[in-house]
Amino acid sequence: MNAYDPNGEGSDGSRDRTGCPLCRCRDILMFFRDRARTYLQCDACQLVFVPERYWVSAEEERRTYDFHQNDPGDPGYRRFLSRLSDPLSERLPPGRTGLDFGCGPGPALQALLEEKGHTVDLYDPLYNNDPGVFRKRYDFICATEVVEHLRAPGSEFDTLFQLLKPGGWLGIMTKLVIDKQAFRRWHYIRDLTHICFYSRRTLDDIARRYNARLELVAEDAFLFRKA
Numbered sequence: 001m002n003a004y005d006p007n008g009e010g011s012d013g014s015r016d017r018t019g020c021p022l023c024r025c026r027d028i029l030m031f032f033r034d035r036a037r038t039y040l041q042c043d044a045c046q047l048v049f050v051p052e053r054y055w056v057s058a059e060e061e062r063r064t065y066d067f068h069q070n071d072p073g074d075p076g077y078r079r080f081l082s083r084l085s086d087p088l089s090e091r092l093p094p095g096r097t098g099l100d101f102g103c104g105p106g107p108a109l110q111a112l113l114e115e116k117g118h119t120v121d122l123y124d125p126l127y128n129n130d131p132g133v134f135r136k137r138y139d140f141i142c143a144t145e146v147v148e149h150l151r152a153p154g155s156e157f158d159t160l161f162q163l164l165k166p167g168g169w170l171g172i173m174t175k176l177v178i179d180k181q182a183f184r185r186w187h188y189i190r191d192l193t194h195i196c197f198y199s200r201r202t203l204d205d206i207a208r209r210y211n212a213r214l215e216l217v218a219e220d221a222f223l224f225r226k227a
């Protein structure tokens with residue numbers, strides 16, 4: 001196994017060493033360290049991730065999310081989400097059924113897509129924990145400001161692609177890792193609930209793994225189309 005940390009971190013035998021939480025590869029390298037956390041990188045899919053010992057508790061996580069401004073009536077937030085919802089709805093035939101996965105406390109994306117004539121179910125482990133969504137199949141799924149929070153992104157992406165019908169769309173919004181220089185100055189890593197950071201190569205790897213086609217529709221908005 002790759003000893004990513006020559007300074008003895010991980011000697012507590014924690015699950016940090018089990019490999020990449022996205023592609024399960026075991027070649028993990030040290031990427032960056034700041035005062036708050038250590039960041040590791042998967043040598044295969046390039047995901048940058050924060051080891052489990054730095055994860056915040058569910059209660060802290062919820063306090064941070066309650067603070068997020070995602071009021072469906074807020075024009076700034078609607079504009080932000082439209083970077084994903086506009087290109088997605090341009091590609092959808094009328095009257096499709098989708099899921100807003102990780103909708104958070106304010107169902108803004110649901111409002112935007114329902115205004116376009118689609119039906120949108122909601123799921124969120126904290127705010128809308130409806131297990132019924134996992135028995136359905138969807139024409140589209142959105143996960144905005146979600147994938148950077150996932151503790152087990154590999155199994156979550158497995159689930160999302162399973163929930164999609166053939167030809168269905170998975171839309172995600174997250175900010176991409178550019179390089180190590182930009183990473184150290186990045187505001188995105190200051191939010192301690194952000195534990196996974198994707199690069200363009202990570203997205204390409206996801207597309208390949210799930211046999212999907214990837215489209216970059218904005219600098220932080222991406223559509224995968226399931227085959």
Ligand SMILES: [Zn+2]
Nearest residue numbers: 020023042045
């Ligand atoms: Zn990986």
